[in-house]
Amino acid sequence: QVQLQQWGAGLLKSSETLSLTCTVSGGFFSGYYWTWIRQSPGKGLEWIGEINSSGNTNYNPSLKSRVIMSIDTSKNQFSLNLTSVTAADTAFYYCGRPRLAVRSPLGYWGQGTQVTVSS
Amino acid sequence: EIVLTQSPDTLSLSPGESATLSCRASQSVTNNFLAWYQQKPGQAPRLVIYGASSRAAGIPDRFSGSGSGTDFTLTLSRLEPEDFAVYYCQQYDRSPRTFGQGTKVEIK
Numbered sequence: 001q002v003q004l005q006q007w008g009a010g011l012l013k014s015s016e017t018l019s020l021t022c023t024v025s026g027g028f029f030s031g032y033y034w035t036w037i038r039q040s041p042g043k044g045l046e047w048i049g050e051i052n053s054s055g056n057t058n059y060n061p062s063l064k065s066r067v068i069m070s071i072d073t074s075k076n077q078f079s080l081n082l083t084s085v086t087a088a089d090t091a092f093y094y095c096g097r098p099r100l101a102v103r104s105p106l107g108y109w110g111q112g113t114q115v116t117v118s119s
Numbered sequence: 120e121i122v123l124t125q126s127p128d129t130l131s132l133s134p135g136e137s138a139t140l141s142c143r144a145s146q147s148v149t150n151n152f153l154a155w156y157q158q159k160p161g162q163a164p165r166l167v168i169y170g171a172s173s174r175a176a177g178i179p180d181r182f183s184g185s186g187s188g189t190d191f192t193l194t195l196s197r198l199e200p201e202d203f204a205v206y207y208c209q210q211y212d213r214s215p216r217t218f219g220q221g222t223k224v225e226i227k
Contacts, residue, residue, distance in 0.1 A: 044207075044219075045164070045218035046218070047216040047217065047218070060215040062215075099169060099175070103152065105154035105166055105169050105209055106164075109163035111163065112163055
């Protein structure tokens with residue numbers, strides 16, 4: 001059974017860097033594009049980007065200048081850094097894995113992390 | 120980017136009734152790379168339909184998806200109490216992947 005467990009700081013101040021990590025257990029780690037999604041009342045579900053086990057990334061152009069994703073295959077972990085956060089980055093953040101290694105929607109999700117940015 | 124517009128925003132129905140949810144794309148979604156998710160309060164979204172019409176594992180057959188190109192539909196037949204939730208469509212054809220704004224199916 002594939003499980004994703006995520007963690008990271010939930011309360012930030014403006015201009016700080018958001019850092020979240022997701023650990024994967026069960027299933028293969030290689031071969032997938034590991035994904036970050038966020039959800040806020042104002043903007044709904046927003047795809048942040050993805051990274052594969054080779055370190056290749058695809059970012060949402062709306063966030064590209066502030067997003068850095070990384071991966072550690074030895075620990076079955078991948079991470080999200082979002083720099084210079086503002087109140088607009090307040091959201092629930094999810095990590096996820098596609099259903100299949102080929103292009104497919106997210107079949108597995110982390111439990112989510114509420115991130116709040118205060119001024 | 121592909122903009123997905125869902126309608127209606129809210130459906131108020133009784134258990135046993137059927138629900139028809141619409142998702143319209145601003146550009147054609149090729150290969151039917153369109154999915155539907157169900158989300159309940161306090162939970163992560165759950166994949167319901169992929170490839171526009173294929174049910175994900177564990178999804179009952181009262182859920183069905185259809186459509187192609189720019190118009191897609193999720194049909195929920197014989198609503199059960201556990202089906203009342205928010206449903207989102209998502210295209211995974213092009214980057215950035217995008218979601219619709221959601222349709223809430225609520226108990227009347």
